[in-house]
Amino acid sequence: MAVRRSADKTAAPKASAPNGRAKKSAKAGPAPASTEEVADPLKLYREKRDFTRTSEPGAEVAKGQGAQFVVQKHAARRLHYDLRLELDGVLKSWAVTRGPSLVPGDKRLAVQTEDHPMKYLEFEGVIPQGEYGGGTMIVWDRGTWRPEHDPHRALAKGHLDFVLEGARLGGRWHLVRMRPRPHEKKEQWLLLKGDDAFARTADQPDVLEENRSFLSGKTNDDLKAEGVIRVDHASRQASKAAPAAKAVAIKPAKAPKARKGLLPVFLEPSLAALVEEPPDGGEWIHEIKYDGYRIQARLDGGEVQLLTRKGLNWTERFNRVADAVRQLGLGSALLDGEIVSEAESGVPSFGSLQADLKAGRQDRMVYYVFDALYLDGVDLTKTPQIERKRLLEAALAGLPEGSPLRYSAHFEHDGGTMLTHACRLGLEGVISKRKDAPYTPDRGSHWLKAKCVLRQEFVVIGYTVSSAAKRSIGSLALGYYDDGKLIYAGRSGTGFSGDEAQSLYAGLSAIPSEKPAFGRKPPAGTDKGVRWVEPRFVAEIEFRGWTNDELLRQSAFKGLRDDKPPAEVVREGGSGRASAAPAAEADLSGVRLTHPERVLWEEGGVTKQGLADFYADIAAWALPHLVNRPLSLVRCPNGAGKQCFFQKHRWEGLSPDIRFVDVGDAEPMTFIEDLRGLLGLVQAGVLEIHPWGSTIADIEKPDRIIFDLDPGDDVSWSQVIDGALEVRQRLGRDGLESFVKTSGGKGLHVVAPLTPLADWETVKDYTRGVVEAMETDAPSLYVANMAKRLRKGRIFVDYLRNGRGATAVAAFSTRARDGAPVSTPLAWDELSEALKADHFRIGNLRQRLDFLAADPWDGFFDLRQTLPKAAGRKSRKKTAKAA
Known part of the structure; x- marks a missing residue:
């Protein structure tokens, strides 16, 4: 973690407190520790907890001497902040009742508590009610600390002066022990801020207004709900x-x-x-x-x-x-x-x-x-x-x-x-x-x-035959009962894998039937080509709503249910939050798909029709990230599990809605202008869309930079989150606001929009400098070299995506990976252990968008910002290495 450094400009303030208690603190030393407590500093920590109920870390003393600190916001019986300083392999701890203040002289009561294990530096979670400290706890700040004198003598004396280098707290601080009152069982101290460059005045914003976790971006309330x-x-x-x-x-x-x-x-x-x-x-x-x-x-x-x-x-x-x-x-x-x-x-x-x-x-x-x-x-x-x-x-x-x-x-x-x-x-x-x-x-x-989504059981009453695979269904015809009469509900043409399509064909073709006597006549033409069957099977169906003709809209097969009789299947009451208002059909812009039932993702059974429906449904979100940019495309004509290849230039049978732009190659590159172009890519079996970082209006001037965090196999997800936050912090120090998205694979992408003024070399030079600085500051965490052998335990922070002709997968593009994951924009405060790189998929992304209160990348396309002066950054790096 990068931290700010500053020297305190003043001496420690005199510690005064109500009733003069702090003035006499030096005379009131702590009660001597027992031999047992010295030998086992975590004895009290262990005794206070039932580790079969709490997820807090175990009581282990660490080896070696470090200098880390953490401040945790702890919503227990009373809200407070826990300050913990590493010393002798444990964390010395104080509960700061009103939280730290950056205003010099603003005294904050800090009650000393039991020592905590080093693993508490990363503890964030929900301590069960009824347990010691029951409530939510987030890591509010994290960094390093430096005592100004021997910390053991200072603690014994009752006056510890130290410097914090954290993300929110910096500069010089003072802990001063107060004289104990009768019957007080815990030592009470005062925490005060020194008057230095990190101090604030009383009329400036309170640092405690920053209420989100340093690690995950969550608030205590978020953590409680997530728990x-x-x-x-x-x-x-x-x-x-x-x-x-x-x-x-x-x-x-x-x-x-x-x-x-x-x-x-x-x-x-x-x-x-x-x-x-x-x-x-x-x-x-x-x-x-x-x-x-x-x-x-x-x-x-x-x-x-x-x-x-x-x-x-x-x-x-x-x-x-x-x-x-x-x-x-x-x-x-x-x-x-x-x-x-x-x-x-x-x-x-x-x-x-x-x-x-x-x-x-x-x-x-x-x-x-x-x-x-x-x-x-x-x-x-x-x-x-x-x-x-x-x-x-x-x-x-x-x-x-x-x-x-x-x-x-x-x-x-x-x-x-x-x-x-x-x-x-x-x-x-x-x-x-x-x-x-x-x-x-x-x-x-x-x-x-x-x-969150509309889902219920329907009776399978027929099927259509696939034109893409032999002895397979292309879609299911569905219905439900109303007062004992069968009602036609439309078709579902996606959601079944190739094996399921064959299995359904085998089962349904064995029970043919005459056309049912419907309680309500199906709309004209909607049952064309259906082979009717006896109503023996019940299917679980997810859908986006009902059309004006009372047919299912964008339905997807989730599986057969053999735990419910067909005669009990009725249309469920209520519309569900996913369809509070009448929903229009997804606009497919008149694009005709050949073999719409072709399965593109076996796991989840997403068909070409399902992919087209998906993109049509989220077009307002996706198109701003895709249109009018040179595109590199991953085509998988027979699905994600079959042969896939990159394609940038024209090919046979290309949709007329896909355009071309000259970028200096032997052949022009492709780009799209609208939804018709995007659906043309679907028709061509495109499963991944990788745009340039510039538009066709100014190809030589990038309008964004991107950092691709690609973790080694043994890197935890929390490390990837930390890496993204580190990139964000470094860009922020250069005056650049950044945004984050899942890659749809293993990592995260940090993206910063730019006013298109700098050329490709300047942009690449700047991003290289950021990543090399990360590697220099934390070589055990980050690597700037793309060699896989160097990624063990580390994150490759890929800046090469910022070279001319290099690309990264677009926001809202699907990936040619199992389960049909989607690269998804997030708000920074959404980063958490619960949300991995491939969490959002075709099957659940649309409901996420339905329930967002605001676009997590709001303002991305309107933001005007430029790189800091990067000239000489590369040459200085080389000179330093040569020296």
């Missing part, structure tokens, strides 16, 4: 505690309205009614809506059954989950939850779950348990919801490492905020439950669901 959204975090941390028996004694018989009873064979599940928004009020709790199979786990002695919502026994399908339930240490239980498949991107997917089931793969399957209906001989169905949750959490405490069981955490306030967070992260939605409600079968007002 619920990333529901697996607490249980994964708890699972690191070894084994198997219950860590917390549970007493279900003492729960309100609990009663002795026989273990039920099966209970009709409680279902949620669809609403536009989660309800408000303290009588509700809110949970993530999962994208998987609803499952009841029945445990009777050593026998486990996993039952679908219709009571089908699917234990063999999920035997790894069944084994984990068997090891809970319970005599008997009936649990309710959802089994999902967790992809590396962190977003559960029903399609991935179906693929895993077909492949016999169980390593990604996770059972999120959200209710306990029966525990150890006690019927809990009449017990209030919140009490059942407490018993369930206790029953799942102490899970072994790697367990596929997860406790489904809940959030007790502001369901609307939680829904917004969930939708922006690409999740399915939120379930709201009344705290005081018993477990009630079927749908009702006690459970409500608010969705």
Whole structure:
């Protein structure tokens, strides 16, 4: 991390405090430490924490002497800031009740607390309520510190003078111990700022107004909401505690309205009614809506059954989950939850779950348990919801490492905020439950669901034949029942892989039928070419709304559901937040696609039609980053898993909507002007779009610079985030505002717009200087050389993207990688562990855009900024190396 350096211009101020307590501080030394505390400085830290419940780092003393510091904003019972200074392998810690002040003489009470381990420098998370320090904690500032005298003697004396070099706090500071009052158990100090270049006056902005994490950009409130959204975090941390028996004694018989009873064979599940928004009020709790199979786990002695919502026994399908339930240490239980498949991107997917089931793969399957209906001989169905949750959490405490069981955490306030967070992260939605409600079968007002996307089951009533592959479907014809009559709902032509298209063809072609007697006649021509079948299958379908003809708009197949009978499929009430207003069809600008059912991404089953719909739907977001720029294109005519190649110049069968520009090559390069041109690229099998950093209006003058952070295989995602923030900080010192986006691959891109004045060499020279300075300052973290052998444990910060003719993948371009990821612009405060480089994909990006309050790159195209004088930067570097 780059830090500012400055010498203090004044001597330490005299420490004064109310009642003159600080004046006598030097005479009041600390109580002598016990021999045991000296030998084990983290003894108190260890004793205060239950590491089976809190995700805080373990109590390990580090070797060697460093000089790091951290300030953490800690929203516990009372909001405060924790100052921690590295000394003797631990972090000396003070709780600063009102936070540090940059105003000299503004005294801030700092209560000394127990020493913390060095790993606390990076700790950011939610400490469970009921644990010591329960609440949210973010890393508010981070850097190095330097004591002005022997720190051991200064601490013993009660007056420590030191210099901070951080991102927010800098210059000289003073910690002064106050004389203890009677009955005070902790030493109380005052934290004061020295009068130097880093000081502020009282009328200047308070540094505490900067309320976001130095590491992740999140606020404490964001972290609290994310702690619920990333529901697996607490249980994964708890699972690191070894084994198997219950860590917390549970007493279900003492729960309100609990009663002795026989273990039920099966209970009709409680279902949620669809609403536009989660309800408000303290009588509700809110949970993530999962994208998987609803499952009841029945445990009777050593026998486990996993039952679908219709009571089908699917234990063999999920035997790894069944084994984990068997090891809970319970005599008997009936649990309710959802089994999902967790992809590396962190977003559960029903399609991935179906693929895993077909492949016999169980390593990604996770059972999120959200209710306990029966525990150890006690019927809990009449017990209030919140009490059942407490018993369930206790029953799942102490899970072994790697367990596929997860406790489904809940959030007790502001369901609307939680829904917004969930939708922006690409999740399915939120379930709201009344705290005081018993477990009630079927749908009702006690459970409500608010969705980020429109999704429900439809009956498969026919299919069309693919023109791109033999013995495969091209689309599914869908319907639902209304008062016992079948209603035509339109077609779905994307979402199935090549294998699924063949499997569906085999199954459907074996059950042909006459055209159904519809309760409402389909619009003319919409059922042309459909081969009708008996209504035996139910499909899970995601869609963008309903057309004026009451047909599905932009629908995508997510999988077959064999846990629901076709006769029960009806059109769900409510429109969902994703379609609050009538939605128009995506504008395909009259472009005709050949073989629209051709599968371009096997994982997710995205077809050419699906890619065209995607780009048409987000055209307003994507086109400003794509039009009127020379383009290098990655073409994969047969899909992402087949042969792909770069193409810059004209080819046979090129759409007339794709234009050409002379850049000095033997052949002109391609560019597009509008949506028709973009859809022409889709027709040609283009899966990645890499534009130049200049426009065709001024090819020799770049209007942006880009830094591509490409991590080695052993580099953590948090390191990549730190690297992007480091680039941002260095550009900021040169007066350049920058923006960040996911690459859709492994890393992040930092982009800064420019007024197009400098030439390519000047721009490349400047970006090289930035990256070489990063490598010089932190050679263990960053490398400027693109050789893969040098990236072990380091990030290659690629500045070569800024040379003439070099390109980087565009914002909102798809990538030719598994799952159809998309390079996605982010706000800086969105960077977090929960959002990896390939998190956003064709399947979830559109819902993110629906729920953004503002464009995260707002102002990007209007920003006017120029490079600092870069002349001589390169030559000075060479001279320095030669010397």
